[in-house]
Amino acid sequence: MNSEQKEDNRKTxxxxxxxxxxxxxxxxxxxxxxxxxxxxxxxEILEITGELKRIKNMLEEREGMENTLTxxxxxxxxxxxxxxxxxxxxxxxxxxxxxxxxxxGWHKK
Ligand SMILES: [Zn+2]
Numbered sequence: 001m002n003s004e005q006k007e008d009n010r011k012t013x014x015x016x017x018x019x020x021x022x023x024x025x026x027x028x029x030x031x032x033x034x035x036x037x038x039x040x041x042x043x044e045i046l047e048i049t050g051e052l053k054r055i056k057n058m059l060e061e062r063e064g065m066e067n068t069l070t071x072x073x074x075x076x077x078x079x080x081x082x083x084x085x086x087x088x089x090x091x092x093x094x095x096x097x098x099x100x101x102x103x104x105g106w107h108k109k
Pocket of ligand 1: 074075076077078079092093094095096097100
């Protein structure tokens with residue numbers, strides 16, 4: 001598969017998911033819900049949400065793996081920890097210092 005075909009395939013999947021989300025919204029929030037969700041639609045919704053959950057799990061697993069490679073440490077209290085999100089925390093989880101990543105003494109007069 002060349003990169004152009006790959007790109008087309010990706011677009012098709014995104015369009016399919018986008019179309020399905022719009023239909024889901026119509027079904028779930030619109031008057032259609034009162035009449036019941038057609039079995040075919042329901043199966044497709046479950047299939048797509050299952051796929052999305054699988055992707056979410058893969059993503060979280062991957063992020064978890066990346067996080068184990070990163071250890072942050074607080075310059076204030078010496079606490080070290082594995083970050084759970086890619087963003088750096090605003091404060092140290094132990095001593096709550098907002099200067100955990102700053103060199104000691106920079107804010108002193
Ligand atoms: Zn600390």
